[in-house]
Amino acid sequence: MLHITIFCNYIKFHTTFPKIVVTFLNKMSQFTLISLLFITINLTLYAAARVAGNHHNNNGKTTMILPLYNSIPKNASRRYLQSSRLPNARMKLHDDLLRNGYYTTRLWIGTPPQRFALIVDTGSTVTYVPCATCQQCGRHQDPKFQPDESSTYHPVKCNVDCTCDNERENCIYERQYAEMSSSSGVLGEDIVSFGNLSELVPQRAVFGCENVETGDLYSQHADGIIGLGRGDLSIVDQLVDKKVISDSFSLCYGGMDIGGGAMVLGGLSPPPDMVFSNSDPGRSPYYNIELKELHVAGKMLPLNPQVFNGKHGTVLDSGTTYAYLPEAAYLAFKDAIIQELHSLKQIPGPDPNYHDVCFSGAGSEVSELSKTFPAVDMVFVKKQKLTLSPENYLFRHGKVRGAYCLGIFQNGKDPTTLLGGIVVRNTLVTYDREKDKIGFWKTKCSELWQRLQLSGASPPISAGSEKTNSTAGISPTVAPSGPQETNTSGKQNIELITFSISLSINITSLEPRISELTEAISKELGANTSQVHLVNFLSDGNGTLLKWSVSPAGSATYMSNDTATDMISRLGEQKMHLPESFGSYKLVEWNAKLTPKRTWRQQHIAAVLASVLAMLILGLSAGGAWYIFRRHKQQSATSYKPVDAAVPEQELQPLQPL
Template sequence: MASVSKLLLLLCSYHTLTAHAGDDRSYKVLATGSLKTDAVCTDPKATPSSGGATVPLHHRYGPCSPVLSKKMPTLEEILRRDQLRASYILRKFSGATGRAGDVQQSDATVPTTLGTSLNTLEYVITVGIGSPAVTQTLLIDTGSDVSWVQCRPCSQCHSQADPRFDPKASSTYSPFSCSSGTCAQLGQEGNGCVSSKCQYIVNYGDGSSTTGTYSSDTLALGSNAVKSFQFGCSNAESGFNDQADGLMGLGGGAQSLVSQTAGTFGKAFSYCLPSTPGSSGFLTLGAGSSGFVKTPMLRSSRNPTFYGVLLKAIRVGGKQLNVPPSVFSAGSLMDSGTVITRLPATAYSALSSAFKARMKQYPPAQPSGILDTCFDFSGHSSVSIPTVALVFSGDAVVDLDPHGIILDNCLAFAGNSDDGSLCIIGNVQQRTLEVLYDVGQGAVGFRAGAC
C-alpha cells in the first residue's frame, strides 16, 4: 500500500494557493455579539459556484431552519455529543498499521449499516420525495451513505414538522425486492425480508438507529428531479428526538446521493456552512471547480464513505507552528457532522500555546468541556483574534473565517490523546467556505466567503 511519503511525491504538481477568508493580516476582528445565538434570520448572501442543482442549507436550530426544532442544546451538550461522534470515527480508523487513523492504509471496515452519529448533525436541506412531491427536511452527513425518511405507517417514530411520507400516495414509489442487486449491495448480514421487500437497518455510533424498507422514488432538488432515487423508508427508529424528517447521506459509498446522481450531475458536490445559525448556506450537486484552492482527496477502498485529505501544517498569526510533519502522517477526514476539529496532541498543544500568546489582552476563562483554551471577553463589543490557517498537501492554504476559529469564547479545536492519530476537520472550521468534494478528479477544494 502507498506510504505517506509516496503520497506526498504525487502532490508535487500542485501549486501553492491560498483561500483567504477576510484579509491576510495577522489579526482579525470578531464582534462578540455574533458569538451569541441568533434570534432573527438574516437575508441570505450565499453565492454558490456554478452547478447542476443547488438547494438552501440551514442550521437545524437556527431561526432560518424550516424545522420546528427544540431549543438549541447547550454548548456542553453539543460538545458531549460531538465527542461521541469523534471517538466513533477514531475507533473505526484505529490501529490498522500501528498508527491510529491512517486514511490511506486503514484496514478497518465501516459497513454501510453503520453511521457516525445522528444527534451531532447540525445542518438541514429541504427536498421533495414522491409524485406528487412531499416536502421533507433532512439532515446532511458526509459520514453516512444511506439516506432515509420516516414513512407511514410507523411503529416507532419521532415527531416531525413536515407530513410523514406515505408510499401509498406516491405514483412513482417502488420498494426493492429481497432478490434485487440493489438489496444485495447494501452488504449487511441479516438484511431481513418482509413480504418480499428488502429491509435496511442503519445503526449509528451514538446508539440511535433506523430500519424499514429500502425503496426508490422521485427526488426533487429545487427545480431538478432525480428519478429512481434510492432511500430507506423508515418504519421504526430510536435514539433520535429532533423534528427533522430523516437524513441525506453525502458519503462516498454506492448508496449516497452523490454516487446515485453522478450520471446526472457528475462526481462532484459542494456545500457552504453559514457563519452563524442566523444565516443560510447551500448544497450544490455538480459543483464547478473554478475559484477553489485544491488538495488531493485520499480515499480507501475498504472504507469508501469518508473523504480524506492530508493536513501538513498550521499557521497562527501568519507564522507556521513548529510541528513535525510526521505528527499529521495519519491523514485527516473532512466531516460535516463533527463540530470541533480534532488534532494530534502535539499539534493541538502548539496551536493552543501560540494562540494564547497572542491573546494576552484577554483574561483566561474556565474550560468548556473539551475546549480548554478559553477567554473572558466581558465588556468587549469586539475582540481581536490571531488568524489561523490550515495548510494541506499541495500547499493549499485555507485561511479560516473568525467564526471558524472561536466558538462561544473558546478556541474551536481539541486535541486527541496521542500523536500519529487521525485529524478530523470539523464543521466549525468549514464555516463560510464553499467546500468542494470533487470525487471524479480526486480533489477537495476550498473557496472563501461563499456564504
C-alpha cells in the same frame, strides 16, 4: 476463422451488397479480411466519435476518441462520460451549525411530493426519512413519509446484492453513528425533487424508509439525513451513475452571525483563487485532505506532518459540528492560541461537565474578532494554504457576553483528524470527486451566487423568482425553495409564509416551552399546529429572535391569498395575543413565496400585500414601538456533546450495489 466465415455469410444474406462485392470478399485472403474488418470497425467508431465531437466542438470542446474497450469500468465511466455542461441541483441550506448542531436542506420525495428537512452529511452514505410504519421514530419537523400516498413509490425487493429482512421480501439498511445513535429500515425507490432553484429535474432514487431510530436521531428536530458520502446508496453516486450530474458537489456553510448557506449537487466553475488539496479515495472511505502543517499567527506549530495522517487521515465531515485533533496537535494548537491572547481572560466554559477553553473580553462583534484572535493557516501539499478566521475555530460562550471558546478539541486516543462544519463556515467547499481533489474558497455564503459572479466564476444557474419583503431595514431571507406547483384552477397562490418575530423573553426560559408557543401562534393565526414550524431561534441579550414557517394545511400545496393576507396582517398589526408569560413580540420580517407563473392580478395582490405591511410597520416605527433586532447567534450551554472517539459515521455492514 469461424468468425470471418460468419461475417462473410452475414454480408451475403443480410445485406443488399451487389453480387460482385460478395464474390470479391470470397476471394480475399483471410489476412485481408481481418484487416478490412478491423478498418471497418475503427472507421465506424471514428465517425461516431466525430459526430459526438462536432456537437462539443460547437461549444468550444475538443473531440474525444474512446478506446476500443468492450465495456468501461464503473469508475472510469464517471471520468470519461461526464459532461461539464450537465445540470446541477442548487439547494438552500437552513438552520445554524452551533444552535442546531447541523445544517439541513429540503428534499421532496414521492408523487405528489412530500417535503423533508434533511441533515447535510458527507460522512453518511444513505438518505433516509421516517416512514409511516415507524413505531420508534421521534417527533420531527415534517410528517412521516407515506409510501401509500405516493403513486411512484416501489420497495426495493430482496436480492443477492442487499441485506434482506426476515421475510426475505425487502432490502433493508442499518446505520450506527459515533454518538451511539442508529437508524434502520427498508429501502425504497421513488421520485426525488430538489427544489425550484435547481436545473436538475426530479429523478428516481433509492432511499431509506426508517422503521427504528435511536439516540440523537430520535430527538433531533430534522427529519433525517441526506447522505453525500461515497457509496452506491449515496444520493451523489446515484445521480452520477445516471449521468445526470457531473461527479462533484459543493457546500457553503453560513457564519457565526448569519446561518443558512447553499449546496450544489453537480459541478460548478471554481473561482480562480480557490485553494485545492488532493483527496485520495483509496486512503479512506471518507473525504480526506492532505493536511501537512498548522500555523497560528503565522508561526508553524512544531509537529511532525504525519500527525495528521493517522488512521483515516484528515477527514472532512459536514455532519460533525466541531473539529477534533490528535492529542499532540491539539495540545500544540491550544498552547499557541493561549500565547497570543494576552489581553483576554481565560474563564470556565458554559457547561461545568466539560473543560472548555474559553476567553472573555473580546466583544460581541464577529467582524472585530480578528483584531483579538489570531488567524490559523491550514497548509496542504505544495504549500497550498487555507486561512481560518476566528469564527472557523471559535463558538460563542452561552453564559458570558463577549466570551468565546475553542471549537477544536482533542480526539480522545483516536489519531484521526476530524474537521467538522465549524472549520468551513463561510467557505465554499467543492468536493471534486472526478479529479480526486477538494477545493476551498473563503466567501460569505449568504452572498455566494453574487460573489461567484464577481470572482469571474460561472454561477450554477440564475436565481428563481420569489417574493421577499423586509421591514425596518432588516435584510430579507429567501424563502425555502420547493417543487414548482400550481393549483388546478390555474391561479397562482402562496406556497409558504416565513416570518421572524422577536420576543422579550430570554432564550433559557423560552426553550423548554417551544411546543406551547407553537400552539399559541397557530391558534392566533387560525392555523393548525401541523402547519406552523419553528425554523430557528437565536438569542441576544434578554430577548429571543424566532424564525417560523407556515405551510398549507393538510395535503394542499398552496394557501389562498386571503388566508395569507389575514395571517401577515395579524402579525403586522400586533393582533396576536400570546400568553403574558412570553412577553411582548415584534414582527422583524416576513416572506411570502408564491406559486410560479403569476398573472397580472396575482402580481397586483402581492404588491398591495407588501404595501399594506410596509405601512403597518412604518406606523409602528413612528409610534416608537419598533426596534431592530441585532442578529447574533448564541451558543447554548448544552448544544454540543464531546464524543469519546470522534470519527465519521460508521456503517454496520457494507451494502452491495442494487
